[in-house]
Amino acid sequence: METSLPAKFAWRLLIGLLYVFLLAPIIIVFVVSFDTRQYLAFPPESLSFGSYVKVFQNADFISAFWRSLLIGAIVGLGAVTVGTLISLALTRYRFRGEGAVNFLVIAPFIVPNIVLGVGLVLVLAGFGLLDTYPGIVLAHLGITIPYTVRTVSMSLMSVDRRVEEAALVHGASPFNVFWRITLPLIRPGIIAGGVIAFLISFDETTISLFIVSVRSSTLPTEIYRYLEYSTDPQIAALSVVLILISVAVVIVLERLIGLRKAV
Amino acid sequence: MADKHVIVEQLVKTYPGSGAPSVDHVDFDLEKGEMLALLGPSGCGKTTILRMVAGLITPTSGRIRLDGRDMAEIPVHKRNMGMVFQSYALFPHMSVAENVAFGLEMRGVPKAERAARVERALDLVKLRGYGERRITQLSGGQQQRCAIARSLVIEPQLLLLDEPLSNLDAKLRDEMREEIRDIQARTGVTAIFVTHDQDEALSMADRLAVMSAGRIEQIGTPRQIFDRPATEFVANFIGAGNFLTGTVVEPHQANVPGLGMVVFGLDAPLGKDVRLLVRPHRFTLNGKGENAFEGVVRHLVYRGDTLTLDVDVKDRTFLVDLPTHAGTLPERGDRVTLTVARDDVTVIGTAA
Ligand SMILES: Nc1ncnc2c1ncn2[C@@H]1O[C@H](COP(=O)(O)OP(=O)(O)OP(=O)(O)O)[C@@H](O)[C@H]1O
Ligand SMILES: [Mg+2]
Numbered sequence: 001m002e003t004s005l006p007a008k009f010a011w012r013l014l015i016g017l018l019y020v021f022l023l024a025p026i027i028i029v030f031v032v033s034f035d036t037r038q039y040l041a042f043p044p045e046s047l048s049f050g051s052y053v054k055v056f057q058n059a060d061f062i063s064a065f066w067r068s069l070l071i072g073a074i075v076g077l078g079a080v081t082v083g084t085l086i087s088l089a090l091t092r093y094r095f096r097g098e099g100a101v102n103f104l105v106i107a108p109f110i111v112p113n114i115v116l117g118v119g120l121v122l123v124l125a126g127f128g129l130l131d132t133y134p135g136i137v138l139a140h141l142g143i144t145i146p147y148t149v150r151t152v153s154m155s156l157m158s159v160d161r162r163v164e165e166a167a168l169v170h171g172a173s174p175f176n177v178f179w180r181i182t183l184p185l186i187r188p189g190i191i192a193g194g195v196i197a198f199l200i201s202f203d204e205t206t207i208s209l210f211i212v213s214v215r216s217s218t219l220p221t222e223i224y225r226y227l228e229y230s231t232d233p234q235i236a237a238l239s240v241v242l243i244l245i246s247v248a249v250v251i252v253l254e255r256l257i258g259l260r261k262a263v
Numbered sequence: 264m265a266d267k268h269v270i271v272e273q274l275v276k277t278y279p280g281s282g283a284p285s286v287d288h289v290d291f292d293l294e295k296g297e298m299l300a301l302l303g304p305s306g307c308g309k310t311t312i313l314r315m316v317a318g319l320i321t322p323t324s325g326r327i328r329l330d331g332r333d334m335a336e337i338p339v340h341k342r343n344m345g346m347v348f349q350s351y352a353l354f355p356h357m358s359v360a361e362n363v364a365f366g367l368e369m370r371g372v373p374k375a376e377r378a379a380r381v382e383r384a385l386d387l388v389k390l391r392g393y394g395e396r397r398i399t400q401l402s403g404g405q406q407q408r409c410a411i412a413r414s415l416v417i418e419p420q421l422l423l424l425d426e427p428l429s430n431l432d433a434k435l436r437d438e439m440r441e442e443i444r445d446i447q448a449r450t451g452v453t454a455i456f457v458t459h460d461q462d463e464a465l466s467m468a469d470r471l472a473v474m475s476a477g478r479i480e481q482i483g484t485p486r487q488i489f490d491r492p493a494t495e496f497v498a499n500f501i502g503a504g505n506f507l508t509g510t511v512v513e514p515h516q517a518n519v520p521g522l523g524m525v526v527f528g529l530d531a532p533l534g535k536d537v538r539l540l541v542r543p544h545r546f547t548l549n550g551k552g553e554n555a556f557e558g559v560v561r562h563l564v565y566r567g568d569t570l571t572l573d574v575d576v577k578d579r580t581f582l583v584d585l586p587t588h589a590g591t592l593p594e595r596g597d598r599v600t601l602t603v604a605r606d607d608v609t610v611i612g613t614a615a
Contacts, residue, residue, distance in 0.1 A: 162352035168339045169317050169346045170417060171369035180365075184356045 026243065033236035040231050051237035061238060064222035068202055071133065071218060075140040076198035080190055082141065083148025083197075088178075090149070091156045105149045108142060116143065117210035124211060131213040139211050140201040147200065148193030155189025156182075195253055199246055268453050269293040269316075269421060274325035276311050284323065285311045287477035293421075298447055298454045300464035303474030304500070309457040310349075313423050316455065318342050329420055340369070345414025345452075346423040349430075351406050353398045359409050360385070360394035366417035384416035387446055404435045411443065415450060422447075422454040428463065440467055461501050465489065473497045489542075495611055498540050505581050506611075507539040515605065521577055526553040527608040538611040544569070544584040545607035548593065552602030556581070560597045574601060 028042055033051055035044035055061055090101065108116065120139045121130065129135030159182060167177045183190075205220040212221050223238060269292055276286040286308040293299050301309045314320045316327055318339035327334040334342060345366075354362050360381050367377045385391050388408035393401070401409060407427055414422055424443070428436045444467050447454055458464050464471045465485045472482040473496075481493035492498035495506065509517030511531045512524075517539065519525050531537050558576035570592055572583040581601060585592070593599050 160350070160352060162348050162350055163354060165317075165319055166346065166348060166352040166413075167354070167365065169319070169342075169344055169423075170366035170413065171340050171343075172365070173340050173369075176369060181354060 029236045029239050029243075033233055033240045035233045035236075038232045040233065040236065051233040052241075054234050055237045055241065058234070060222055060226075061219070064217050064219045067216065068219040071136055071140065071216075072198045072202040074137050075144055075201040076194040078137065078141050079144040079148045079197035080152070080194040083145050083193055084152050084186075084190060086145070086149050087152040087156050091153055105146050108146050113143070113206040117207040120207060121210045130211060131215050133216055136208060136211050136216050136218065139207050140197075140204060143204065143207065144197035144200050147196045148190075151189045151193035151196065152186060153189075155186035159185045191253065195249060199249065202246070203242075267292040268295040268297070268330060269455075270326075270328040271312075271316070272326045272328075274312065274315060274327065275323045276308070276315060276320065277323045283477070285477050286315070286322075288325070289474075289477075289479050291472055291479065291482055293453055293455070295453055296451045297469045298444075298456060298467065300468030300471040301455060301457045301474060302461065302464040302471050302500075303459060305459060307474040308477040309459070309474060310425055313346075313425050313455065313457055316421070317344055317346055317423055343417070343419055344421045344423060345417055345419035347407070347410045347414050347425065347427045349426045351410040351427075353406060353410055353413070355398050357398070358394065359390065359396050359398065359401065362398065362409055363394075363412045363416050366413065370417065380416055381412075384412040387415065387449070388412045388442070403430055404439065407431065407439065408442075411446065415446065415452065418450075419452065422452045424454060424456045426457055426459070428458070428460075436463075443467065465501070473500060475500075491609060492540065492611055495538060498609075498611055503543050503582055505541045505543065507541070508536060509539060510534070510536050521579065522556070525608060526605045527610055528606040529610045531610050540609040540611050541581075541603055541607065542609075543571070543582045544586075546581070546583045546585070546601045546603050548583075548585060548602075549600050550602045553605050554603045554608065556601045558599060558601060560593050560595055560599060563593070563595055574599060576601070 031044060032040060032042060034047040034049070035041070036046045036048050036050060037044070086101065086105065089095065090098065090105075120142070124130050124135045124138065127135075129138065163185075164177050164181055167181045168174070172180060202218075203220060204218070205224060208218050208221045209224060212218060217225070219238075219242070223235060227235060271289060271291050274286055274289040275284050277284040289308075289312060291299065301312060303309055311320070315322045316334075318334065318337070329342070329344075354365065357365070363381045363384055364377050367380060372380070381394070382391075385394060388411050390405060390408055390412060393405065393409075398406065398409070407430075410427070427443070428439050431439060440463060456464075456468060465488075468485065470482060470484055471488050473480045473488060475496050481488060481497045483491075488497060488501055492501065498504050498506070507517075507519045507522065507525060509519035509522075509525060511533050512518045514530070514533070515527055517525050517527065517531070517537055519539070525539060527539060556574075556576045558574040558581065560572055561575050561580065562573040564571045565587070568587055570585045570587050572581075572585065572593065574581045574583055583601060
């Protein structure tokens with residue numbers, strides 16, 4: 001199509017502005033994180049790595065970081081395992097209550113997190129699971145499984161059933177069909193689901209705030225609590241670190257398996 | 264009967280939610296080393312039969328026996344069959360050699376023996392040296408040969424082929440027909456071959472079963488099917504034909520209204536109505552024969568080795584194929600006499 005030069009320029013400008021709009025908060029946080037003053041303000045007067053040093057010396061942050069990492073890893077693995085089983089059931093078998101399972105799987109998408117949080121507090125309190133690892137892991141599984149079901153189901157639907165049948169006819173037991181054929185073919189969906197579940201868990205604040213207290217506080221809740229008492233560039237520095245971690249996870253996986261193909 | 268290699272008895276499949284059965288009381292059997300073609304129009308139940316034999320779907324009723332064993336209780340992966348799918352269904356994440364080795368691996372064949380057998384199977388389908396290739400790096404014909412190798416290497420008791428040639432171009436298809444036939448002869452494998460291409464069925468199979476709407480219309484050798492069709496459907500489906508209806512007035516003679524007496528070679532009960540069939544290429548032009556029909560050439564198509572004519576005889580039109588070497592060829596509008604020998608007039612329904 002022929003486009004006039006001014007139109008082309010206007011289009012570029014629009015795209016550019018959109019990016020600036022989307023990235024502005026991140027850019028500002030990035031700049032502020034190097035500020036030397038003890039309160040958040042823009043633009044900075046002088047720059048240093050001081051806030052980063054303080055973040056890495058903050059024992060609360062560091063232990064919350066490791067907790068978040070552990071919880072995220074467990075949630076990622078768990079959500080992918082459960083998500084794969086649910087996807088298999090939904091795409092490969094007809095069973096009673098299929099509709100109910102389908103609904104349960106999308107429910108967390110439509111119910112506001114704050115409502116989920118209140119509900120989870122009531123349920124988990126009943127089992128004495130508030131402020132425990134199992135409690136927070138269960139809560140995060142609840143919100144991440146829908147995503148893993150989605151990614152794994154997508155992969156499963158793209159697997160040619162004839163290929164599985166061919167394996168069966170040529171002597172593979174149903175377990176071997178899954179292990180040798182289906183699983184390798186849906187691996188991209190499984191890895192993508194796991195990564196998304198990890199990132200959501202690592203990032204989740206609203207629901208976690210209801211459930212955790214001191215013993216199982218995650219990094220986002222720790223940041224939230226810190227913000228209640230002080231606002232200084234440490235928060236900006238920590239945010240930058242978190243962004244870098246998320247980006248690093250995505251880039252590494254993109255390199256390894258081509259994440260984009262999987263989602 | 265009991266010593267046949269494959270016996271299928273009264274097989275029925277009604278898919279849930281559909282009223283009419285897709286496969287309706289089907290019987291057939293195969294000797295060891297025999298190749299049977301299942302032939303019929305789209306949707307007549309060919310694939311359904313194959314999938315029941317493989318065990319991928321459960322019959323509504325009926326029995327399938329392989330080497331004397333009832334297959335009903337035997338799960339798919341223990342039936343020891345090989346199958347070539349219409350879409351090939353190769354394992355996309357494995358190399359050619361890994362695909363071929365898969366069945367052997369599942370059977371616990373030791374690695375060294377596996378490698379040797381895979382090598383031999385690839386040789387057989389002329390894919391030597393392609394073992395390390397990815398499936399996506401193969402052409403359609405090569406993928407098909409890979410699929411054949413994968414199903415042959417396990418030395419199956421029964422090989423099932425579901426329209427394996429339908430995705431290939433005409434030339435490759437001809438080559439592959441020969442090749443499959445050749446491989447089947449060399450390995451002696453018993454095979455059921457699904458197709459809706461009559462040439463394919465006639466040229467490849469020892470026997471054919473012609474199907475229509477879930478039923479087998481006729482089963483027999485290519486010759487029996489072609490020369491002695493049991494029903495008009497079979498006669499029409501396999502090759503073209505001229506059909507006449509008449510009443511048998513004397514042994515081997517029928518009176519066809521609007522045409523006259525037609526002499527035929529087979530026996531038919533006196534006084535009964537019969538359907539007669541004359542294949543287009545069985546006519547001769549201006550020759551000698553018991554049946555002579557005068558007519559006018561209305562239309563002709565030159566096809567290289569044959570000339571196809573529409574000849575108006577009284578108020579009907581005969582379809583005639585003549586070999587093009589047969590002396591002077593008629594022109595449009597010529598008056599001609601068509602003759603046909605009594606043995607070339609078939610009575611439909613007197614299957615041998
Ligand atoms: N899974 C299914 N559920 C319901 N009906 C089915 C199913 N599979 C096939 N059918 C129906 O059963 C009939 C026979 O189908 P089948 O696939 O066996 O035909 P076919 O002879 O192999 O045809 P084609 O030459 O087109 O492959 C068709 O009418 C089809 O619509
Ligand atoms: Mg079919």
